[in-house]
Amino acid sequence: MDYLAWRHVFKLDPAKEISDEALEKICESGTDVILVGGTDGVTLDGVLDLLVRVRRFEVPIALEISTVESVTPGYDYYFIPTVLNSDDPKWIKNLHHEAIKEYGDIMVWEELVAEGYCILNPNCKVAEVTGAKTDLSIDDVVAYARMAENFFKLPVFYVEYSGMYGDIEIVRAVKNELQNTKLFYGGGITTTKQAEEMAKYADTVVVGNIIYEDLKAALATVKVVKNTL
Ligand SMILES: CC(C)=CCC/C(C)=C/CC/C(C)=C/CC/C(C)=C/CC/C(C)=C/CC/C(C)=C/CC/C(C)=C/COP(=O)(O)OP(=O)(O)O
Ligand SMILES: O=P(O)(O)OC[C@@H](O)CO
């Protein structure tokens, strides 16, 4: 279960282009894992392409499932989001029920990691798609974190600000509550200062879009996160 010790994650979007040169730098950056995932435009071709290209390197690779149609064998782990702050059962457990009904016999449960998502950027794609209720107080978010850990016993609670740098007070408050469930933070990290700030509280810091906008800035986040206690 080496994901329990991950500090830094690069999230690659299978719907976006990345050159071989950039991919090599990302894979050899010292990050703990490449997590492949995105909200829309995720296809089996895109997911397979990244799997084959990242496999040339030693870094582990995990798939964050957004559609059943784009799942392929060969990844080290499969991360399965459930959006705790959506009111639509589709994104909480219905797609999951369908997938387990169809593929339950062949699933390797040890490779599946359930993530309780709490989406907090009202303007991101994933909030729009899942109908997440983002207007939450710190107490609301802490209650979702407690629910994730104590009620659903989820291994991961993911504070998601996709595309926007988040509220450190929320991340700090959530971290104070969690004992066993790992806290993932992702969203809007573009500088080493931001990466360091989130790494003080989050167990795992996820860096996504900046890879495609400023590779050098993305690469610089690895060292700072891994050196933050
Ligand atoms: C062969 C083999 C290994 C078999 C396994 C069988 C199998 C199918 C197992 C799956 C088991 C299972 C329970 C699957 C669940 C199915 C499913 C579709 C669940 C829904 C997941 C969900 C809630 C998706 C919603 C979207 C979401 C939370 C995506 C996560 C990624 C994310 C937040 C990306 C950030 O947004 P991004 O797209 O990057 O935004 P920008 O482009 O604007 O940056
Ligand atoms: O793309 P950014 O904003 O870095 O967010 C990372 C990740 O949390 C997205 O799911």
Ligand SMILES: [Mg+2]
């Ligand atoms: Mg993205």
